[in-house]
Amino acid sequence: MNRRAFVLAVLLSFTAAVSLLALAACDGDDCNCPDGDSDAAGCDENELDGDGADGDGEPSDGDAEKMPRPGEVIFTEIMYDADALDDDVGEWLEVLNVGERDLDLRNCIFSDDNPSHKAVIDQSLPVAPGGRLVFGIRRPIEIPGDVELDWMWEGFNLGNNGDMTILTCADKLVDEVVFDVATMPYDAVKGASLSLCPGFESATDNDSLAHWRFSVSQMTIGDFGTPGAANDPCP
Numbered sequence: 001m002n003r004r005a006f007v008l009a010v011l012l013s014f015t016a017a018v019s020l021l022a023l024a025a026c027d028g029d030d031c032n033c034p035d036g037d038s039d040a041a042g043c044d045e046n047e048l049d050g051d052g053a054d055g056d057g058e059p060s061d062g063d064a065e066k067m068p069r070p071g072e073v074i075f076t077e078i079m080y081d082a083d084a085l086d087d088d089v090g091e092w093l094e095v096l097n098v099g100e101r102d103l104d105l106r107n108c109i110f111s112d113d114n115p116s117h118k119a120v121i122d123q124s125l126p127v128a129p130g131g132r133l134v135f136g137i138r139r140p141i142e143i144p145g146d147v148e149l150d151w152m153w154e155g156f157n158l159g160n161n162g163d164m165t166i167l168t169c170a171d172k173l174v175d176e177v178v179f180d181v182a183t184m185p186y187d188a189v190k191g192a193s194l195s196l197c198p199g200f201e202s203a204t205d206n207d208s209l210a211h212w213r214f215s216v217s218q219m220t221i222g223d224f225g226t227p228g229a230a231n232d233p234c235p
Helices: 003-025
Strands: 073-079 092-097 109-111 118-120 132-137 151-153 162-169 172-180 194-196 212-214
Touching: 073 162, 073 172
Parallel strands: 132 151
Antiparallel strands: 073 092, 073 194, 092 132, 109 118, 109 162, 162 172, 194 212
């Protein structure tokens, strides 16, 4: 072997050794993968864009860890019979993070007592401990003075005589509230939200309608409620 061939062989061996060391040190999370190059050494083909989502748009394990566990997010206000607007555009409800973790409701499911009435939360919906989110039925247009919504569902309405609000995350029931106008221990008020009394913010306490009243704070649009804010005190 001449001197030139010998030097070339040494260089090739050195380059191969460096590549093997880099591959061993790369665990798939710390690698900088070229966009669209799922074949790059040590790169996870499902995590190429660095946004924490898999290639199919589903949340990664890190997002799944932020999903609420049973009782961590509860229903605290339900506008099931709006007056200023028709029910088709006027319904909304509020949830509260009563846990101690930062949560994200993406991919959780909101539903009522009809098994076919389900809406998947298809966006990131973060909520800190003590934070509130307001869901509402989809409005076709912007309505002056309307409630500010964090997320909108579509395809079904809540019953004016009674219904259920259900939140499910990762196939686990997080919270549900059943209301029946006929058995309420107080008179129903059209155009006022059903509001959980302060001091009863838990998944157990909000099961009893005795811990709820109808809101008395009037909103800009004319109906009564406190969406996104502390509920009215109960008499």
